[in-house]
Amino acid sequence: MRSGKSVQDDAAKTWTLAGRSISAIQQTAALGIALVWHYAGKTERRLLSPDTPLVVGRAVPAALCIDDRTLSREHARFLLSRGRVWVDDLGSKNGTFLDGRRVSRAGIAIGDEVVLGSVALRVQAFGAGGESLDLEGEEKLLRRVEDELTRARHFRRPFALLHVRMSAAVTAEGWINAVRACLQPVHRVALYGTCAAHVLLPEAGAEEASRTAQAIAASFVGSDARLLVGLALYPDAGSTADEVFAAAREAARHASPERPVACGPAATSVLAREEPEEGGIIAGQQMREVLETVRRVGASRIPVILHGETGTGKEVVARMIHEGGPRKGRRVVRVNCGAIPKDLVESTLFGHERGAFTGALQQQKGVFEEADGGTVFLDEIGELPPPAQAALLRVLESGSFSRVGSSREIEVDVRVVAATHRDLEAMAASGAFRADLYYRLGGVVIDIPPLRARTDEIEPLARHFLRAASAANGRHVEGITPEALALLCAYAWPGNVRELRNVIERAVVVTPGALVGLEDLPPRVRAAAARGESERPADRGTDAELGGAPPDVAVFCPTPSAPKEAPPEGGRVRGKVQQYEAKLLQDMLETAGWNRTEAARRLGIPVRTLSYRMKVLGVKRPSSR
Numbered sequence: 217m218r219s220g221k222s223v224q225d226d227a228a229k230t231w232t233l234a235g236r237s238i239s240a241i242q243q244t245a246a247l248g249i250a251l252v253w254h255y256a257g258k259t260e261r262r263l264l265s266p267d268t269p270l271v272v273g274r275a276v277p278a279a280l281c282i283d284d285r286t287l288s289r290e291h292a293r294f295l296l297s298r299g300r301v302w303v304d305d306l307g308s309k310n311g312t313f314l315d316g317r318r319v320s321r322a323g324i325a326i327g328d329e330v331v332l333g334s335v336a337l338r339v340q341a342f343g344a345g346g347e348s349l350d351l352e353g354e355e356k357l358l359r360r361v362e363d364e365l366t367r368a369r370h371f372r373r374p375f376a377l378l379h380v381r382m383s384a385a386v387t388a389e390g391w392i393n394a395v396r397a398c399l400q401p402v403h404r405v406a407l408y409g410t411c412a413a414h415v416l417l418p419e420a421g422a423e424e425a426s427r428t429a430q431a432i433a434a435s436f437v438g439s440d441a442r443l444l445v446g447l448a449l450y451p452d453a454g455s456t457a458d459e460v461f462a463a464a465r466e467a468a469r470h471a472s473p474e475r476p477v478a479c480g481p482a483a484t485s486v487l488a489r490e491e492p493e494e495g496g497i498i499a500g501q502q503m504r505e506v507l508e509t510v511r512r513v514g515a516s517r518i519p520v521i522l523h524g525e526t527g528t529g530k531e532v533v534a535r536m537i538h539e540g541g542p543r544k545g546r547r548v549v550r551v552n553c554g555a556i557p558k559d560l561v562e563s564t565l566f567g568h569e570r571g572a573f574t575g576a577l578q579q580q581k582g583v584f585e586e587a588d589g590g591t592v593f594l595d596e597i598g599e600l601p602p603p604a605q606a607a608l609l610r611v612l613e614s615g616s617f618s619r620v621g622s623s624r625e626i627e628v629d630v631r632v633v634a635a636t637h638r639d640l641e642a643m644a645a646s647g648a649f650r651a652d653l654y655y656r657l658g659g660v661v662i663d664i665p666p667l668r669a670r671t672d673e674i675e676p677l678a679r680h681f682l683r684a685a686s687a688a689n690g691r692h693v694e695g696i697t698p699e700a701l702a703l704l705c706a707y708a709w710p711g712n713v714r715e716l717r718n719v720i721e722r723a724v725v726v727t728p729g730a731l732v733g734l735e736d737l738p739p740r741v742r743a744a745a746a747r748g749e750s751e752r753p754a755d756r757g758t759d760a761e762l763g764g765a766p767p768d769v770a771v772f773c774p775t776p777s778a779p780k781e782a783p784p785e786g787g788r789v790r791g792k793v794q795q796y797e798a799k800l801l802q803d804m805l806e807t808a809g810w811n812r813t814e815a816a817r818r819l820g821i822p823v824r825t826l827s828y829r830m831k832v833l834g835v836k837r838p839s840s841r
């Protein structure tokens with residue numbers, strides 16, 4: 217619990233996010249921010265004073281001298297300012313490195329390490345009593361979550377991720393200390409901006425994670441601000457780090473002072489009922505074609521398979537199909553076929569009677585019964601175990617099923633939409649998935665391209681996420697600088713739209729200004745773009761700051777609306793993007809000796825999509841022209 221002091225005591229020290237012109241880290245938790253380094257067998261530290269530069273070098277006049285030959289006399293300057301630690305290389309001989317990249321100026325997060333010559337200095341946070349708060353850099357926590365996922369998958373063990381945030385855009389000193397006090401050394405914490413944090417609980421199951429989350433929520437209670445906690449549990453929360461982070465953040469959004477702990481999605485969840493859902497953005501040519509198909513299939517009952525990489529928007533499209541048809545207003549029940557323990561798949565889908573198996577303490581309806589009159593969204597269908605595949609086929613053929621432990625036939629009227637990132641067709645051909653089920657489910661197969669193949673959508677999607685995150689966090693972030701936007705467009709987005717959303721939401725929380733700049737993007741995005749892992753799209757001009765007039769964007773709302781006509785500028789930009797895409801396909805095909813299967817593999821898209829785009833864009837093998 218927060219000790220002694222009242223919120224009034226702290227009134228002079230509270231600060232608002234909207235007007236944060238002062239040192240955010242310093243205000244956050246009476247934190248001491250220090251440089252910590254290990255040299256000649258000793259670990260030392262030096263506190264950074266806000267807005268007071270500290271020059272590190274080998275000898276005076278550097279204020280902090282480390283007698284190492286790889287350091288220049290005055291090697292680098294550190295400054296704690298506007299809620300960040302900044303490092304400037306002072307023209308050193310051996311360089312200043314962040315994440316293995318030589319930098320002349322960079323912002324450093326708490327927990328991050330900077331290397332001067334061959335001396336590593338870590339930025340660390342210390343509590344009022346001088347104790348290390350053991351905070352990690354966000355990237356390091358991300359890597360830990362990835363490691364946890366691998367371990368959890370391999371050994372079938374649980375883990376949890378918490379997203380902790382302040383309920384109001386006001387914070388007071390002490391909350392990070394309060395959170396740390398609820399945790400054990402094995403738990404890892406990264407500050408996410410200055411009014412939110414992520415907490416990784418390795419090996420924690422539902423009960424332990426919920427206990428810890430409740431303790432955190434109760435650890436800091438002010439009159440108008442308190443801690444809210446979103447809890448994401450593996451495997452329900454998803455199978456990639458991006459999904460787990462998004463689930464925890466989404467859960468935190470649903471927490472409130474009255475209900476300060478909220479859980480992320482369960483393996484099954486109701487996506488839509490009467491209330492309208494947040495619309496999806498359809499802005500690019502390729503997604504307009506997807507939207508056309510969605511409109512065509514929406515009115516019918518034909519089963520649909522959505523195929524695309526993780527985070528491309530399959531669930532968003534599933535909802536569009538549901539909302540675009542006569543079942544609109546009824547339930548969409550989603551089930552993540554990959555997140556249900558094998559022995560429970562059938563009871564999850566079809567329900568069970570009391571006593572049907574150990575632990576079946578009461579009768580329970582399954583997903584198909586819950587969705588009667590609406591849509592069942594079978595996510596990760598490729599992970600469905602063979603016995604459940606057989607049972608699902610029976611339902612699709614007969615329209616009826618029976619609960620586990622009962623022989624009574626139940627009839628339901630549901631539409632089935634399935635999604636997968638796997639090549640189901642190939643799985644069916646090799647026998648890894650029932651071919652008869654594949655053909656039953658795939659009345660129509662819709663390919664959702666990865667974000668890197670629809671770069672024309674990056675800007676409008678980023679704009680959309682920026683607006684939503686600004687509103688949700690009580691921030692007034694108005695746009696993105698052209699440099700940061702160029703970087704977003706150059707990045708390859710392995711986690712697709714979900715990753716873009718995570719990156720923008722993070723940037724909105726951490727930026728001290730009104731525009732998201734380069735420094736507000738995670739190091740991995742900056743580093744990948746700097747390494748040139750993806751080419752930039754055509755020149756986007758200088759008026760590309762988000763917050764201006766939207767380009768060619770259609771917002772799919774529950775009430776279908778026709779896409780807006782492209783304004784002339786939108787057309788020009790689209791033309792450039794198509795040129796860029798055509799060149800990308802041509803280059804990749806050249807590299808692959810015009811072997812389409814190989815080129816598609818390298819691009820990360822199905823061969824069918826590659827062939828289609830080649831046709832649309834007029835990409836042909838030179839000799840056949």
Ligand SMILES: Nc1ncnc2c1ncn2[C@@H]1O[C@H](COP(=O)(O)OP(=O)(O)OP(=O)(O)O)[C@@H](O)[C@H]1O
Binds near residue numbers: 459527531680714717
């Ligand atoms: N067109 C879009 N407009 C707005 N938001 C989108 C769009 N596409 C995806 N998103 C957002 O990106 C995130 C991932 O989308 P979604 O869950 O639909 O992807 P998915 O392909 O189903 O992922 P997975 O395969 O991992 O389940 C969600 O937060 C979603 O709201």
